[in-house]
Amino acid sequence: MKDVENRDIMHALNQGFRYTVKELNTRLKGFDLYASQWAILYCLDRFGTMTQTEIWKYLNTEAPTVTRTLVRLEENGWISRKQGKDKRERIIELTPLAIEKIPQVKDSVASFDQEMLSSLSQQEKNQLFTLLGKLKSAGENTE
């Protein structure tokens, strides 16, 4: 087989990503959630209460993006925000409603992930993960 070109890899990354988000959004519609909202709920479910900074750093996104999404999550009753000891920061926690609903969402997303990756063997999954990790990324030290 002919060697693949860099630009075609980047294009494939693009398409793979867009398709997964689009499709995940349709699966989450029944829960009145968007993919990016779920990403935050997932964090909170996994790590417990977090500050906004912890969230955007973990998700590798930016502060204003998280602010906006949290506002929507709060409006819809998924999270609450309270002041921390440090009065600049806000501590985010799941509401009881969220804690009740999250297991279902998690199952649904897990089955979506599985479906997306169903053509790959476990070995291929490990490979893919490793290769994705080798992409130059934000945390990288270029020196």
Next chain:
Amino acid sequence: MKDVENRDIMHALNQGFRYTVKELNTRLKGFDLYASQWAILYCLDRFGTMTQTEIWKYLNTEAPTVTRTLVRLEENGWISRKQGKDKRERIIELTPLAIEKIPQVKDSVASFDQEMLSSLSQQEKNQLFTLLGKLKSAGENTE
């Protein structure tokens, strides 16, 4: 090594994608272009004149997204749109200005792509491309 979990692959895909777009945007700033605008110019450079439908189908996105981006590209003098024989469709072509500037942009993007993938051997690039292609995707036939 422990087997990777589906959700961690999806997370890695997310992060890889977001970082590449973010970074590409900063590289393209000097050309007054955004990544998604470049995606369209790249198509036109590669395939010649195209209809809008051909563009959004190739990029695996939606019609309104392309309409919007083309409006901006037209405002900035990169493309022009003329009516086709079929009066519903619009034929998109690069302006002389775009044809003049594109080679530089292409060089810049190529070096960005190379940098993003610099940690991967050619064999790993081929692997990554193959694995990305195995993700369940829009064109897929599930039967």
Next chain:
DNA sequence: TTTATATATTTACCTAAGTAAATAAATACC
């Protein structure tokens, strides 16, 4: 302690990508 700097969050404003519905032209059907 007062001033300067750093940090956490928000606001304002931009582009991107999506869905649903409107519009207009082409095609199929009777």
Next chain:
DNA sequence: GGTATTTATTTACTTAGGTAAATATATAAA
């Protein structure tokens, strides 16, 4: 030919993600 359906594009509206600048609090430095 006239009606119904399909196709190409656009409009309106939603969320997402980004940068730059504003705000408020905390920390460092003089």
